Amino acid sequence: MTKKKVGILFGGKSSEHEVSLQSAKNIVDAIDKEKYEVVLIGIDKDGGWHVNDQSQYLLHAEDPKLITLNKTNEGVAVVPGSTSNQMLNLSTTTSLGQLDAVFPILHGTLGEDGSIQGMLRLANIPYVGTNVLGSAMCMDKDITKRLLRDAGIGVAKWYSYKKHQKDRIQFNEMKDNLGMPFFVKPANQGSSVGVSKVRSEAEFTKAIEEAFLYDYKVIIEEGVxxxxxxxxxxxxxxxxxxxxxxxxxxxxxxxxxxxxxxxxxxxxxxxxxxxxxxxxxxxxxxxxxxxxxxxxxxxxxxxxxxxxxxxxxxxxxxxxxxxxxxxxxxxxxxxxxxxxxxxxxxxxxxxxxxxxxxxxxxxxxx
The missing domain is CATH 3.30.470.20 (ATP-grasp fold, B domain)
Known part of the structure; x- marks a missing residue:
């Protein structure tokens, strides 16, 4: 049986980098090696791509608090439109081979917001997961809520503000309209990154500052x-x-x-x-x-x-x-x-x- 060649993209520039490393490890451990030839491509926190070997692609792999991508000197170039040489090893200028699919197990910004999906589509590579549009819509909590609400699906009451509107955000207005406690969240982050539960005005001020560290748009949502x-x-x-x-x-x-x-x-x-x-x-x-x-x-x-x-x-x-x-x-x-x-x-x-x-x-x- 001819093996399918599957690329696993992991790491990334997002705040969920370490989660992605853990996810990649589990997938590599579980994937059927009789069916698939695995190509590992790790993305570091600066956005650099690295061809990795299965024997040493992670450091401190068993400790979620210390797990780290093992950077290599073997970079990757993506070739849009190619049907057989979609990715090249920059160190050897050789092709990584025709990829039957890519599993982009990249969480958060630039991983599940449509960015990597668009690149893989341009590179003519099948990829696991939602398309560009769906990925972008689901990443933005404000857009997600608007679409679900308009489809008659229940969502929590919320307000959204962009960074230039920061001075308009008033604690008493939020308290009166949403009740207490309520939550402040970056609109485009996942896994509770930058999320705060607010019970007082002091916590509210701190929560707004925290959320805007991670995104230019925040949502303020009732506590359900x-x-x-x-x-x-x-x-x-x-x-x-x-x-x-x-x-x-x-x-x-x-x-x-x-x-x-x-x-x-x-x-x-x-x-x-x-x-x-x-x-x-x-x-x-x-x-x-x-x-x-x-x-x-x-x-x-x-x-x-x-x-x-x-x-x-x-x-x-x-x-x-x-x-x-x-x-x-x-x-x-x-x-x-x-x-x-x-x-x-x-x-x-x-x-x-x-x-x-x-x-x-x-x-x-x-």
């Missing part, structure tokens, strides 16, 4: 009281939803450390304890949100389940974590799809989408 439920979605035109899981956090809210570093910071209840009707509604809401936001391949849809049964969509993550404590693969394992089988399906979905798009005409007939 409800159970934190997550659902994994998989597919292109006909997506399917996993069993839901519940986050039982031991911290004030589901922070970055709780998600990716502190294994005891939250209990994951998989599957979530829900009656069948509620489980069906959560899964259907996840699929509807996936479709409204033009997602493909994979996404994790996070919702709040309020006491009155109302479902509020919190966010859609188009490249969710694949670490050993990440919900996306765990939910599919509980739904009957093993980690290696999940990787297989994601790669096949990427190739199917590429072939579908390649069948479209790009010339006009007179």
């Amino acid at each position: 009281v409800g159970r934190e439920i997550e659902c994994s979605v998989l597919g292109n035109e006909e997506p399917k939803a996993s069993v839901p899981g519940e986050i039982l956090s031991s911290t004030d809210f589901y922070s970055y450390e709780t998600k990716y570093i502190d294994e005891s910071g939250a209990k994951l209840e998989i599957p979530a304890s829900l009656d069948q009707q509620t489980e069906d509604r959560v899964r259907q809401t996840a699929i509807e949100a996936f479709r409204v936001l033009e997602c493909e391949g994979l996404s994790r849809v996070d919702v709040f389940l309020k006491e009155n049964g109302e479902i509020i969509v919190n966010e859609i993550n188009t490249l969710p974590g694949f670490t050993k404590i990440s919900m996306y693969p765990k939910l599919w394992e509980a739904s009957g799809i093993s980690y290696p089988a999940l990787i297989d399906e994601l790669i096949e979905l990427a190739i199917q989408r590429y072939e579908r798009d390649a069948s479209l005409k790009n010339t006009r007939e007179d």
